[in-house]
Amino acid sequence: MEKNIDAFDFNQPKKITKKWYQLSNKKIAKILDTNLTTGLTIQEVERRLKIYGLNHLPQSKRHNFLLVFLKTFLDPLCVIMALTGLVTIIANSIEEKFSMPDIAGLCVIGIIILTNSIISTYQEMKSLNYISSLDTTQDTFVSVLRDGEIQQINPIFLVPGDVVHAKLGEFIPADLRIINESVLKIDESSLTGESEPVEKIATIIKADNLIISDQKNMAFMSTMILEGKLVGIVLKTGTHSEIGKIASKITKSEFIRTPLEKKTKGLTIRIGIIAFIFGLILLLFSFFIRNQLPEDLKSWSTLLLLAVSAAISVIPESLTIIVRLCMTIATKKLSKNNVDIKNPKSIETLGNVNVICSDKTGTLTQNKMDIDQFFVDLKAEKDPSVITNNKHFLNALALCNDAVCENTEIIGSATEVAIIKFLMKQNFDYRKLRINHPRVDEIPFDSKRKMMTTVHQDKNDLILYTKGAFDYLLKHSTKKIVNGVVSPLTKKDRNLIQEQSFKYAQQGLRVLGVAYKHLNSVYEEYETDLIFIGVIGIIDPPRPEVKMAIENANKAGVRVIMITGDHKITAQEIATRLGIYTDYYNQVMDGAELDTLSDEELAEKIKTTNVFARVSPEHKAIIVRILQANNNIVAMTGDGINDTPSIVKADVGIAMGINGTQVTKEVSDVILKDDNFKSIVFGIRAGRNVYEKIKYSISFLIAANISQVLTILFILLINKDIALISINILFHILIIETIVAIPIGMQYDRKGVMFNPPPSHKKESLLKGIKMQIIITTVFNATFAVLNYEIVKLFNAPQIFSEEFSKTGVYMTIMISPILYSLLFNNFFLPINHAGVVKPVKEKFSLNKRLLFFSCLALIITIISLLPVKKINDFFNFKTIDLPWELLAIFLVNTLLVVPCIWFSYQIFLKSKNLWFTKKSKKIVIK
Incomplete structure (x- = not known):
């Protein structure tokens, strides 16, 4: 055995030779212990399958559903919510009491955690299992010689030593050494990137250290036969094949976070710090004034729960759910659009x-080449009818061509397929022509000659047709045929042909020349003294x-x-x-x-x-x-x-x-x-809409949550009272962050989003363009909530004043104003991230918007209708029983004033920055 050949040991499958192209067929058969006449036996195949495994590329890892589900509970927001629930349980256990509000709070926490985990698990499993649907090897078959008979088997059961038969249009099922071939050309572009078909041989190559594209007697897995057929011995399968080695190495070498994940992580850290500060301030201040608080709010566990609840209320718990919902909806929509x-x-x-x-x-x-233009009879033509009577032109295209039509599908190289397609459109019977002019000899195309030549029997004569690169063809031509008359090819003629061919190339056409000559015998020199027929320009149209x-x-x-x-x-x-x-x-x-x-x-x-x-x-x-x-x-x-x-x-x-x-x-x-490139642009539009909805969700959630905590702090500071208890805060989270906030991610996509530039930098903050919107919304939400608390005192009547009445006013504003805000802005205005700001723009009142409109309206009516219920009053620690209608009217008016105040303030801000919306969209110039 040659020294440069590794020992082939079936008990050590990793030791596989790398220089099979230097060996003879007999030597290879001996090394692989196979018979070229009868192939392997079934028993030997089974033994080798145990050593090498199935012949397929590396598969995506299968993930356990339970493990994926449990992993979702490690999400930072889930951990924070779980710790809050744990604090609630411990605090109430120490004081040996569990009130209904506490139990309800725990239920709210559980619902939020479970919802997030279910959605996360669904999306993760869908992503992990997607690639398995792409494997189509189960549907293909290959011809293999076993036990002396040709059998059709699934290629995944091939093993080294199998003798494979493959023909035109079939994929190579494994790495093979070609032992027999007939006019064989293989498309190796998927492996090497070279678009031209590669001519293959079955003889030994003595050269050493050849790259893949120069190993002419080898055929590689996943490449395709464009012409001819072959018999080959399987050398390497699965991950041992050339394509398998690449597939094994090519992985995302490290976990790379998307820009959104990086931005969300940074935002979460910042909000977490703010939440901790708010919670700590509230806890310290409430402990400092605890003696001035009502008896039911003095216990340390109640104050601790209040501080923790207030802290977590700052964090947009539903943001993860909204992000995943946005992406899930977008994924389904994109799938329908290819x-x-x-x-x-x-x-x-x-x-x-x-x-x-x-x-x-x-x-x-x-990727469908078409013949677009012709240069025949020394004239440039575009009308195909001009050449329908040109016998030699049509014959050259049909006969000097290996493409064939099988079951309505034309199989062959892209150029030759384009030619056959053209002939069929002209109702030219190329099959009959080939039968009447059988091929008796040929010189296949090669990259040095840039030509292909075929010799055909024409009754009692022989005729030769050549096609190839026009400049190479001109070098071998001495005559031309114009209007059926053969004459010498002059220098002027050559210049004219070259000039026109160059024009075709400038138009993006692939230029191909055709020529012919009559032969007296097959022993004549073929590619000399040719008669130049003309040129075709082939285009792959956009x-x-x-x-x-x-x-x-x-x-x-x-x-x-x-x-x-x-x-x-x-x-x-x-x-x-x-x-x-x-x-x-x-x-x-x-x-x-x-x-x-x-x-x-x-x-x-x-x-x-x-x-x-x-x-x-x-x-x-x-x-x-x-x-x-x-x-x-x-x-x-x-x-x-x-x-x-x-x-x-x-x-x-x-x-x-x-x-x-x-x-x-x-x-x-x-x-x-x-x-299709168009599908990429559609995907970008979907991504832009997802990004826009997420930014709007962040703006809405942060403003609604921080305004709630600021209200608690201001009232605690001014009035030494706790306006909202933990159940109020948790219920606010449940309603605002689910029923109101989540539908934002389910809104329809806005077409106008493509008139805006993408984020200017990978590190651009998610808060860019929405900071002022958050500040304005937060200030007015908190201001009117505090105003509703203080307005009760203005009545200046002891028989009317009640802290419960004040808390009712606060709760109405905190609960209803975000709903109104979402209702108005979601249904009539959407933000546009343009020039660093969010601008309100009128949009169509669609079905999705009507659903949100009526759901929010129903929610407001439900909240107001439940206010007079005594058990609801006790549960949420406010009072509407005996509430004077004047106060109720004031509460409602103040609540309703929040949205227009936000709107007009933001208008003033935009105008001051000269960034107000104009109906005429500006075209973005990118340089």
Whole structure:
């Protein structure tokens, strides 16, 4: 055995050879202990399956439902709520009393914790199990030689040593050494990134240390046969295959928090500190004046519970639920629009994206090549009818072509498929032509000659047809055919052909020439003295909806960068058509130029470069890194295994659902089911709406919660009285943070959100643009609540004044004003994060808004109708029995005044900053 071949020991499966391409078929069969004539036996297959396992790529980990559910209780907000409940139980146990309000408070805490955990578990399990639905290996079969017979089996049961038969249109099921082939071409773009089909051979290659693309006698798992057929020996399966090794290495190397998670964590810490300070102040001050408090409020356990309840009321407990609800709703909506979100957290990140790096083929273009223009008889034509009578032109396209139509599907390379599709549209019977002109010889296409030649029997004669790169074809042509007349190919003719071909290239077309000549025998020299027929221009047309989608992305402050393997001229033309190449972004850079630049130089160049051509996978990762270093949030699309490094590196990795490989889908955050760029823009819009709703929820919750605590502190300071007890506070949390706040996340998406720029920086605070809204809302909520308490004293009549009456006024304001605030602003106005502020904008009164409107209205009516009930009075420590109607009227008026005061104050603030809403939306210019 050669020294450079590792010992193949089936008891040590990790020791697998790396240089199979240097060995003969017999040597390989001996090493693998297999028979090339009969294949492996069933018993031997079973033995090897135990050693190597099933032939599939690394699978996503399965997570236990119970463990995921229990993990949700470690959420900081759940821990805080649980500690509050524990304090309640301990305090009441020490004093040996459990009042109804305390029991109700514990129930409220339990409901909040359980609701959060259920929603979190549902979303987490959905995310973790999603990728398993992408595995389609169960539905495929492969032909394998076993026990002397060809059998159809599921490829997951292949083992090293199996002899596999594969033909046109089939995927390679494992890493194979080719032992026999017929005109074999394989598409290895998913593995290497090279778009051109690779010609394969079955002979030994003596060269050493070859890269994958140069191992011509090897076929690799997940690549596809475009032409011909093969017989091969399975060498490596599953994670041992080349694609399996990549899949095993490519993981999110570390847990990366999304921008929203980072911002939410920072906000939670700040609010937690504020909550602790509020609670501590309330506890210390209440203990200091406890002798002046009513008897039922003097106990230390009551005051401790009050302080703890007030502290947790500052924290927006339902924020986690609102965030998850927003993302769940958005995920379902996106799925219906061809965008599958593997991890809902990616939605918010997608909304913050300000740069999209997109592949050209299949994403920006249709990935369906069409013949667009012709140059025949030395004239440029666009009308196909012009060439329908040109015998040699049609014959060359049909005969010098390996693509075939099977069951309405055309199988072959993209270029040849486009040609057959064109012929079929012209009702040209290429099958009959091939039958009448059987192929007797050929010279396959190779990257050096840039041509393909076939020889056909034409009755008693032989005729040769050649197609390939027009410049290579011209070098081998000495004549031309114009209007059926053959004549010498002059220098003027050559210049005319070259000029027109260059024009086609500038239009983004792939240029292909065709020629022919008659032969006397197959022993003549083939590719000399050719008769030039003409040129075809093939285009991969842009998707019709993409240009508008890019325009909308630009308006939304999102820059679109095109990355392609095409030539610079072709790339620039397509980019110009789509609006990617502009007056400002007027540079096109190729991989060779990129290699010569330092990071600093590239960072400067990239500011005006939207088109990158002839780039490698390594270049893509570099581009993403440079963009991120300049504070951009980057989305990267890809379909091949070679794209995975850049997809992993990007803030949002986007895989193609149709043409994407399993590995690419595995490491991505988002999967486009239709491979369409328009779907990315739709996803950004959904993310923007989620972000907007979350910011509005934060504004609403913080204002409602802090105003409640400030009210308690002010009344305690001024009147030495506790206006709200723990059950009041916890009930406020239950009503305001669930029934009122949660529906905010369920509102319809606002189309106008795409007229605003994304957050300008990854570290932008969630409070940016809503601070003044929070301050104004908090001040008026607290002011009118305190005013309702103090207004009772103005009656100056001992028989009327009652602390319970005052507390009733406070509770009405604290409970009803946030509902009114949510009702008005949610149904008639929505905030827009623009220029650093939140601006009110009129929106349509939709069905979702009507549902919230009537639910809030019903809630207000219910609260008011329960006020006269004595047990409710006792339960919540206020008094409405015998409440004078004058006071009730004043309480209601003061409560109703909160919202207009907030509204007009915010108007004044916006006008003072010259940021008031104008009906005409400004177009965002991004540079």
